Amino acid sequence: xxxxxxxxxxxxxxxxxxxxxxxxxxxxxxxxxxxxxxxxxxxxxxxxxxxxxxxxxxxxxxxxxxxxxxxxxxxxxxxxxxxxxxxxxxxxxxxxxxxxxxxxxxxxxxxxxxxxxxxxxxxxxxxxxxxxxxxxxxxxxxxxxxxxxxxxxxxxxxxxxxxxxxxxxxxxxxxxxxxxxxxxxxxxxxxxxxxxxxxxxxxxxxxxxxxxxxxxxxxxxxxxxxxxxxxxxxxxxxxxxxxxxxxxxxxxxxxxxxxxxxxxxxxxxxxxxxxxx
Numbered sequence: 001x002x003x004x005x006x007x008x009x010x011x012x013x014x015x016x017x018x019x020x021x022x023x024x025x026x027x028x029x030x031x032x033x034x035x036x037x038x039x040x041x042x043x044x045x046x047x048x049x050x051x052x053x054x055x056x057x058x059x060x061x062x063x064x065x066x067x068x069x070x071x072x073x074x075x076x077x078x079x080x081x082x083x084x085x086x087x088x089x090x091x092x093x094x095x096x097x098x099x100x101x102x103x104x105x106x107x108x109x110x111x112x113x114x115x116x117x118x119x120x121x122x123x124x125x126x127x128x129x130x131x132x133x134x135x136x137x138x139x140x141x142x143x144x145x146x147x148x149x150x151x152x153x154x155x156x157x158x159x160x161x162x163x164x165x166x167x168x169x170x171x172x173x174x175x176x177x178x179x180x181x182x183x184x185x186x187x188x189x190x191x192x193x194x195x196x197x198x199x200x201x202x203x204x205x206x207x208x209x210x211x212x213x214x215x216x217x218x219x220x221x222x223x224x225x226x227x228x229x230x231x232x233x234x235x236x237x238x239x240x241x242x243x244x245x246x247x248x249x250x251x252x253x254x255x256x257x258x259x260x261x262x263x264x265x266x267x268x269x270x271x272x273x274x275x276x277x
Contacts (some may be wrong), residue, residue: 002194009187009194010204017212017252021176022219025245027172031084033240044070046105050132052223055122058074062120069119076108090150091157091167095133098143105133197270202263209256211247218247 048067058066066146070076073268083099090096109116110142136180168177194199224242232241 002077006085006191006194009191010208011152012187013184013205013208014211014215016180016187017208018215019171019218020180020184021216021245021248021252023171023177024225025220025248026168026223028244029240030088030168031225032083034227034230035084035087039080040071043076043105043108046101049108050105051116051120053132055120058120066119069115069251073112073115076112079104079108087150088165089169091153092162092169093150096147096150099144099146101146102133106130109133197266199263199266202259202266206256206259206263209252209259213252213256216252217246217249220249 020258025188044067048063051066052063085105086099106129109124109132110126111123111128157165159211188201188205191204192198195201224240224245227240
């Protein structure tokens with residue numbers, strides 16, 4: 001009976017070991033790459049347009065260099081990720097709240113003031129930044145535009161697509177990831193209580209790790225292939241790499257092998273202790 005229960009718990013570990021890295025990878029790929037490409041370009045165009053209007057003596061080369069610098073700025077990427085996550089969430093939300101794009105644009109420039117000053121070769125005061133963004137946003141209500149865009153997308157979206165997005169939002173939620181972590185810890189503790197000697201739970205974790213690593217690699221490559229097909233259908237030149245998920249699978253496999261070695265070492269030590277006694 002104990003062997004059967006340990007087998008069930010080891011299977012649970014396989015599922016959690018597969019789900020946790022896969023969900024994190026999918027969220028990153030969709031948020032940062034698939035949707036993030038469009039959000040990033042929105043920020044690039046709006047900021048560049050505002051600065052270009054505010055400094056009419058900037059050359060086209062200066063503006064192009066500014067756009068490229070914005071695209072490559074890691075701090076700005078954090079704001080872009082926030083909006084990417086927001087878009088996915090709002091596609092299945094009943095009430096769509098304001099996005100406050102103008103405020104975030106001002107915050108981005110103010111918090112990265114030295115970066116933008118170096119990029120355009122001009123000094124940027126708080127007043128100038130507010131004026132630049134207000135000028136470029138005054139003719140358009142971004143909150144209303146965003147709300148209409150999300151509402152139209154929801155109305156035109158097939159039922160199957162809505163179900164997929166609802167499932168995606170549930171699977172990538174922090175509550176779901178934390179829940180998987182708790183299930184993993186509980187399963188390991190129960191295996192440890194059911195199996196003697198005290199360290200033998202290592203074997204079950206290692207077995208689950210090896211199996212999960214194989215599935216993670218296969219699923220990760222498959223997901224990357226599908227997402228790249230989507231990118232290609234949207235005429236995007238950007239390619240989503242499967243390297244992160246493959247490295248994760250490799251690390252899981254390596255850790256599992258190390259656990260097998262540790263178990264073997266402990267077995268030998270225990271055999272020596274029994275021989276002496």
